[in-house]
Amino acid sequence: MIKNYKHKRKWAKRNNIDCYRLYDKEIPDYPYLIDIYKDKVLIYDRRIDKIDAHMADNHHQVIQGLCEIFNITEDELIIKKRAIQTKNQKYEKLDSTKNRFEAREGSAISLINLTDYLDTGLFLDHRPMRLRMASLAKDKKLLNLFCYTSMVSVHAALEGAETVNVDLSNTYLEWSKDNFKANNLDLSKHDFIRESVFDFLTKDQNKYDVIFLDPPTFSNSKRTEKTLDIQKDHNELIEKSMQRLNDNGLLIFSNNKRDFKMNPSLFEKYKIKDITNQTIPEDFKDRKIHVCFEIRALD
Structure with missing residues (x-):
């Protein structure tokens, strides 16, 4: 862990990144996700089965080791219990401390909250795409659907x-x-619209140079009658999004469903390139x- 931390700390500093993944369930007996957010350590405990004595001992080793590496007390660690879940569940409210702090990512600042929600305000897995978007949408018009905190x-x-x-979500x-x-x-150059993405795409008549579409895997929000299932509904979302693109426009479509399969009919209508490994x-x-x-769009 110490060697891993030293390597990633240097890498993060070199790239002007405050938030990164330190440990990613790399050893079966230690099924944790450990993220660094500036000077804070966040642990996601992914265990969903009954914890036996062996697992309890491993847990103690992890906590003790992190406290030693970062020279902090156990109370300063932020531990979240978390079963495998959909992205939509990450939005659940846990507390109301409103304790946010600034973190750097490339040339941008992100406001982070490690205590009030299951997630933090920044999906670390989309860092490469955020950094890439700076050039993809430079001086262009960008539509960000399911925008979350809009980083x-x-x-x-x-x-x-x-x-x-x-x-x-108004939050x-x-x-x-x-x-x-x-x-x-300047907020006057940007629009923030509280609406179901399905409803927005049905009504909107504007055109965009770049669209970023990153839906949750599943959502049944009380604010809309429609239940979203990304495997079932991605065809409609993509079709409607493509109608909003300018000529030579680009749609970036992403989701977190592990066994996701793109509808084969879409490959006949559009030019689709899987860029997962790059992101x-x-x-x-x-x-x-x-x-x-x-x-x-096809040529």
Whole structure:
């Protein structure tokens, strides 16, 4: 663990990254995810079975080791119990401390909250895509669907993009605006729309140069009558998104469903390139954390 930390700390500093994955369930007896958020250590305990004495001893070793490496007390570690789940469940409210802090990622600042929600405000697995979006959407018009805290848009906006950010959660839209403010971006050049993505795509008549579509695997929000199942519904989402693209526009489609299969009929209608391997961060051992595709109109 110490060797791993020293290597990744140097890599992160070299790339101006405050938040990264230190450990990714690399040993079966230690089924943890350990993330570094600036000077804080976050542990996701993925065990869902009954914990026996052996596992309890391993847990103690992990906690003790992290405290020694980072010179902190056990109380300063942030531990979250977490079974395998859909991305939508990561949005669940846990607390209300509103204890946020700034973290750097490339040229952007992200507001992080490690205590109030299952997730933190920043999906670490999409770091390469956020950094890539700075050039893909430079001086262009970007539509960010299921925008969460809109850090994809922040990276693009720092390079002159105008953005439209759509999400059903008012909490995350307000967080999005705060992220823009933290980066000294003019909110008047960007739109934040609280609406179902399905409804938005049905009504919207605008055109965009780049669309980022990153839906949850499953969602049955009380704010909309439609239940989202990405395997079943991705065809509709992609079709409607493609209708909103300018000529030569680009749709980036991603999701976290591990056994996701793209509808074969879409390959007959669009030019689709699987770019998943290019978008998995080098600090992740899990190469199936998400899938990602570039989708363009046929020539």
